[in-house]
Amino acid sequence: MTATGLEPVFAHIDAHADDFVARVMEYVSHPSISAQNKGIREVADILVAKLSAMGFEAETIATRNHPMVLGRWEKKPGKPTVLLYGHYDVQPPEPLGEWNNPPFEPTIRDGRIYARGIGDNKGQHFAQLMAIETLLETRGELPCNVLFLLEGEEEIGSPHIAEFVTEHAGKLKADLVITSDGPLHESGRPIITFGVRGVASFELRCRTARRDAHSGNFGGVMPHPIWKLVHLLSTMKNEAGEITIEGINEPVIPPTNMEREAVSRLPLDLEAIKADLGITELDAPVDRAYYDRLMFHPTLTINGFHSGYGGEGTKTVLPCEAIVKCDIRLVEPLTPDYVFDKVRAHVERHAPDVAFIPANGMLPSKTPMDSPFAATIEQAIIDARGEAPLLYPTVGGSLPDYVFTKILKTPAFVVPYANADEANHAPNENLEIELFIKGIKTGAALLTRIGRTEAASAS
Numbered sequence: 429m430t431a432t433g434l435e436p437v438f439a440h441i442d443a444h445a446d447d448f449v450a451r452v453m454e455y456v457s458h459p460s461i462s463a464q465n466k467g468i469r470e471v472a473d474i475l476v477a478k479l480s481a482m483g484f485e486a487e488t489i490a491t492r493n494h495p496m497v498l499g500r501w502e503k504k505p506g507k508p509t510v511l512l513y514g515h516y517d518v519q520p521p522e523p524l525g526e527w528n529n530p531p532f533e534p535t536i537r538d539g540r541i542y543a544r545g546i547g548d549n550k551g552q553h554f555a556q557l558m559a560i561e562t563l564l565e566t567r568g569e570l571p572c573n574v575l576f577l578l579e580g581e582e583e584i585g586s587p588h589i590a591e592f593v594t595e596h597a598g599k600l601k602a603d604l605v606i607t608s609d610g611p612l613h614e615s616g617r618p619i620i621t622f623g624v625r626g627v628a629s630f631e632l633r634c635r636t637a638r639r640d641a642h643s644g645n646f647g648g649v650m651p652h653p654i655w656k657l658v659h660l661l662s663t664m665k666n667e668a669g670e671i672t673i674e675g676i677n678e679p680v681i682p683p684t685n686m687e688r689e690a691v692s693r694l695p696l697d698l699e700a701i702k703a704d705l706g707i708t709e710l711d712a713p714v715d716r717a718y719y720d721r722l723m724f725h726p727t728l729t730i731n732g733f734h735s736g737y738g739g740e741g742t743k744t745v746l747p748c749e750a751i752v753k754c755d756i757r758l759v760e761p762l763t764p765d766y767v768f769d770k771v772r773a774h775v776e777r778h779a780p781d782v783a784f785i786p787a788n789g790m791l792p793s794k795t796p797m798d799s800p801f802a803a804t805i806e807q808a809i810i811d812a813r814g815e816a817p818l819l820y821p822t823v824g825g826s827l828p829d830y831v832f833t834k835i836l837k838t839p840a841f842v843v844p845y846a847n848a849d850e851a852n853h854a855p856n857e858n859l860e861i862e863l864f865i866k867g868i869k870t871g872a873a874l875l876t877r878i879g880r881t882e883a884a885s886a887s
Contacts, residue, residue, distance in 0.1 A: 441868050627789060
């Protein structure tokens with residue numbers, strides 16, 4: 429018997445594994461596509477019914493678009509409270525012709541469930557729900573207080589979550605937040621992520637005339653919008669790979685020694701990554717370490733350049749308008765507003781006739797790696813999986829963790845359950861059944877360890 433007494437819990441999970449698989453397949457068969465407003469209310473109601481059946485105070489709470497689902501189980505006075513975050517909306521399934529089974533008709537092949545949303549994020553938060561159900565059935569109660577927050581707009585950029593969290597902060601008070609989203613390491617090893625980068629997206633638009641023109645009759649006469657944007661972009665990032673927008677890099681906080689040490693222990697097969705991408709070299713700066721690129725520096729990416737003729741053959745046209753879409757990934761303490769101000773000033777300085785149009789933004793988030801909950805989460809993963817997790821100071825993508833760390837002032841951690849090749853956002857999204865079951869065990873171990881550790885420290 430382990431110190432946490434998890435053997436009966438794990439035995440229950442193993443005995444009911446087939447039932448858990450059947451139930452998650454039924455759950456993901458219900459579409460909930462936020463971008464198309466399909467099935468959102470129906471799935472929100474399913475979740476409220478499920479949480480209510482487990483003894484939670486559950487409700488949907490309206491936002492200016494899709495509702496939040498909030499469940500509260502607060503029956504352990506003096507014990508810590510963990511907020512489990514996930515999202516019940518999914519990406520559109522198109523292109524449908526590339527799926528090997530209809531995206532909302534879950535199918536098992538080679539030990540994996542294939543369906544839209546199975547990895548991102550329905551299968552992962554359903555594993556948390558099954559962990560809670562298992563603890564209630566085997567022990568009659570939960571070892572700590574639990575809040576379950578499920579968002580219906582994550583796949584469209586979480587536009588209303590900050591407003592929601594600010595308005596309902598009193599209902600969301602917790603000691604820590606855990607999100608189970610994203611993939612494990614490529615090796616299959618579990619991970620704990622302590623932070624995420626933010627993002628600031630924008631457009632640059634240049635219009636130089638009332639209409640397109642003949643390149644022979646007006647080339648060299650009519651100003652060219654594409655060249656104007658090309659020259660402007662060249663002032664924003666140099667050939668050495670350095671972002672040269674004035675002031676962008678000045679506030680950036682360098683990594684701590686603890687973060688550096690954690691990164692040094694992360695496995696890296698750089699040649700395999702290059703082979704998978706079909707590249708022979710990394711982007712500039714050439715001397716920047718691989719994980720530094722994804723964790724500790726802002727990046728400027730041109731997402732798309734649109735102008736002129738792109739069809740078959742040639743067309744001797746001089747376009748009158750050009751548009752470029754960009755994003756800048758943010759590290760602490762950069763904010764979208766700060767970056768937008770710097771980009772706007774840069775554009776006005778170098779190309780005042782180009783329009784700068786800010787789009788969506790998301791703040792970065794970071795929880796210190798020496799948080800007292802870090803060791804608790806790490807030990808819970810060892811309890812459930814028998815191996816220690818890799819520790820990521822931050823990851824390259826963006827999640828709305830800032831609402832927890834910056835608005836609620838609560839430490840936030842990401843503990844994913846899905847396989848690295850889950851194909852989230854792509855056709856044939858999938859989740860390994862073995863990892864789904866391990867996710868349920870990990871969820872049970874997390875709640876057990878959180879409750880036990882706090883009880884020990886309180887005594």
